[in-house]
Structure formats: C-alpha cells, structure tokens
C-alpha cells in the first residue's frame with residue numbers, strides 16, 4: 001500500500017516545480033502560465049531512515065527497501081471549482097483520492113510570474129481553496145444525511161455505525177457552515193471509521209508549503225506573507241514548511257559538488273526537501289514498521305492506528321486471511337540480535353483477532369498476552385463508547401480500547417474493532433509504530 005500526498009493550490013504557484021524537485025526523475029511540465037498542469041503527475045519519494053541499514057546488517061539481507069510516499073501533482077484550483085469552474089469537479093476528484101494534502105501557497109513576489117488573482121495574498125489564496133473544499137464536502141454530506149435520515153443507506157454495515165455516521169456528519173456539517181474544516185471536529189476512532197467512505201476533502205491532514213523566493217530562504221519568518229501562512233496554519237490545525245520550490249528544482253539539476261556551494265551562497269546549509277518529506281511523513285500520522293529477513297529488510301508505511309491486518313494489505317490477500325502477527329520493538333530486536341533470541345526473552349508480542357461475546361451488552365476481549373475481562377455497558381439512545389482498560393498479565397495498564405455500545409429499538413448493538421490496532425500492540429513497549437519490527 002502506498003500513501004499519497006496531493007500537491008494542491010491555486011494555478012501557477014509552483015506545484016509542479018515542487019513536484020519535480022521532490023520526486024526522483026520528476027518530469028512534470030512547470031511553466032509560467034496558469035493551468036499548465038491538467039492531468040495529475042504521480043511520482044514516488046523514498047523516506048530516509050538509518051534503522052533500515054542496522055536491521056539489514058543484522059539479518060544479512062540481500063537488499064534494503066526504504067518506505068516511500070507517493071506525491072501527486074494536481075491541477076490548480078480556482079474560485080467556483082466546486083460548481084465546475086475551471087475543470088472544477090474533475091480536479092476535486094483527484095484530491096479526493098489522496099490521503100493528505102500539501103497546499104502550496106505563493107509567498108514570493110515576482111512581477112513576471114502571473115498570479116491568477118493579480119497579487120500575492122496568502123490569506124485570500126488559502127480562503128479560496130478552503131472554501132471550494134468546504135463547498136464540495138457540504139454538498140456530499142447533505143446528500144448522505146438525506147439518505148441516512150430516510151433509511152436509504154443500504155450500504156451501512158450496522159445500525160450503530162449508521163448512528164455514529166449521522167451524528168458525526170451533523171457535527172461536521174455545523175463546522176463547515178462556520179467555515180471550519182472537518183478535521184477541526186473531534187471524532188472518536190469509530191466515528192472516523194464510519195465517515196471514512198465519504199473521503200471528505202477537509203478531513204485530510206494538511207501541510208501548508210510556503211513557497212518563498214531564494215532571497216528569503218535564509219530567514220523565511222521575516223517575510224510577512226510567511227508569517228500570515230504560519231498563523232493560518234495553526235488556526236486550521238495544520239503544519240507548515242517554508243521552502244523555495246524554484247531553488248529546490250535548480251538544485252536537482254546541479255552536480256552534487258556544486259549544490260553545497262549554491263546553498264551556502266543563499267545562506268542555508270541544507271536542502272529543504274528532507275525536511276518536507278519528514279514533515280509530510282510525521283504530520284500525516286504515518287508510521288513505519290519493518291520486516292526483516294535474509295531476502296530483504298523493508299520499511300513499510302502505515303497510518304497511525306491502522307490494524308495489523310490492514311497494515312498487512314501490502315501482501316494483498318493478507319487482510320482476509322489474517323490470523324496473527326508477531327511484533328517486537330526495534331530496540332529489543334537490535335539488543336537481542338535475532339528474532340529467536342527475542343522470543344526466548346519473551347519480547348515478542350502477538351496481535352490476534354478479537355473474539356466477540358454474544359451475550360447482550362457484554363464485550364469480551366481475548367488476546368494473547370492480555371487478560372480478558374467482561375465489561376457491562378449502559379443503555380442509551382445514542383451510541384456510547386465504553387472505555388475498556390486492557391492490562392498485561394502482571395496487571396499493569398497497557399492502554400484503553402474504545403468499544404461502541406448502543407440500545408436501538410430495544411436491541412443492543414455493539415461494535416468493537418475486529419482487530420487490535422498495530423499501534424496499540426506496539427504501545428505496550430511505549431515505543432509506538434515508528435520503533436518496531438513486525439513479522440507476519
């Protein structure tokens with residue numbers, strides 16, 4: 001599975017220039033006229049990680065494969081896109097397909113480069129894009145809510161999920177009407193899952209990329225446009241990276257010995273791309289796990305909170321046939337020296353299927369390494385999420401599972417995640433997914 005980051009923004013702000021710089025052998029056409037890009041350009045970016053080589057040496061692997069993210073260079077959006085302006089709806093559908101958004105905001109002054117609205121104005125640029133995404137989401141939510149209210153949502157998997165979806169969508173609708181993105185609404189994991197199928201545009205995590213001129217590279221924060229983007233980014237629960245797409249694309253054209261010289265002449269020591277890739281990776285809630293053996297050591301990218309079988313989607317038919325995964329933390333593995341040694345020391349953690357108890361309102365969780373415990377639930381008209389503490393065999397708390405329970409039309413419904421999230425399994429080492437070796 002490859003996660004996609006979409007490069008989005010007004011026309012002619014430097015999206016394709018950035019794409020060409022960040023993607024190996026990127027060849028998107030970048031030129032000084034609006035709507036230069038129509039069809040999306042797609043390219044792969046490797047995520048550097050020193051742990052890969054350590055593991056590869058330990059396992060004597062024949063090759064090491066880094067994690068990667070796909071970047072998608074999308075056509076420029078203009079005001080009215082949600083009503084079909086420009087190539088509106090088509091462009092919006094390209095954004096729908098990505099997991100996260102890098103929004104390029106023009107912060108460089110250059111009279112020769114056309115700005116579609118006549119002047120450099122980050123606040124207005126960001127507003128235009130946000131409004132179009134908001135309108136598109138509102139449209140979709142209205143249609144969906146009508147279906148749900150009329151009981152015509154035949155695709156829903158359970159009453160509980162339907163209720164959760166409705167309640168979440170109503171709250172998101174309220175936020176959108178206030179001009180706020182869907183990601184500003186606090187949703188439980190269960191609600192997030194219930195609305196996921198809509199692929200809402202404003203729920204996707206965003207990083208604002210302030211595209212500055214080469215003269216601002218040494219201290220971008222002194223540029224008032226960048227300051228403005230900084231403020232907006234924090235109001236909109238988003239990240240920020242300042243970069244010069246122009247400089248980065250010129251750097252890729254230079255032989256490596258000349259790059260350092262060029263950067264030095266601009267008053268900086270490093271290219272901004274590593275920073276951008278890492279920020280994309282981290283801010284978008286991505287995690288790495290490794291598989292390591294003689295054939296290869298490989299870093300895989302997953303979303304935080306993704307369940308083990310989903311994470312295994314990389315081996316495509318894995319999810320359905322999933323029985324269990326064994327994981328060990330990176331530090332434990334490296335210290336033990338091998339999987340066998342780690343197993344002997346009891347450092348391996350197994351992720352298994354949950355077992356659902358049929359008794360009304362009672363949920364039982366059965367897991368290796370976990371003590372199972374019954375949990376009663378209270379009645380209520382709207383779904384309740386019962387926090388279910390999970391303890392290890394020594395009785396130490398290991399985390400909380402949120403389990404949804406509701407009484408609807410006199411019948412209890414319960415919804416528990418079918419699988420333990422991989423992150424959760426890794427949490428027991430307090431190391432999170434980014435520090436883990438997994439073997440399926």
Ligand SMILES: Nc1ncnc2c1ncn2[C@@H]1O[C@H](COP(=O)(O)OP(=O)(O)OP(=O)(O)O)[C@@H](O)[C@H]1O
Pocket residue numbers: 009010011012013014015016017018029030031032033034035036037038075076108110113211212213214243244245246247
């Ligand atoms: N930081 C920068 N400083 C100066 N010029 C820049 C900078 N970034 C990009 N440009 C210039 O802006 C112009 C537009 O760039 P580009 O084609 O990448 O925009 P785009 O956002 O992909 O446009 P479109 O939406 O039309 O596809 C190019 O001439 C490029 O060289």
Ligand SMILES: [Mg+2]
Pocket residue numbers: 015016017029030036037073074075
């Ligand atoms: Mg372009």
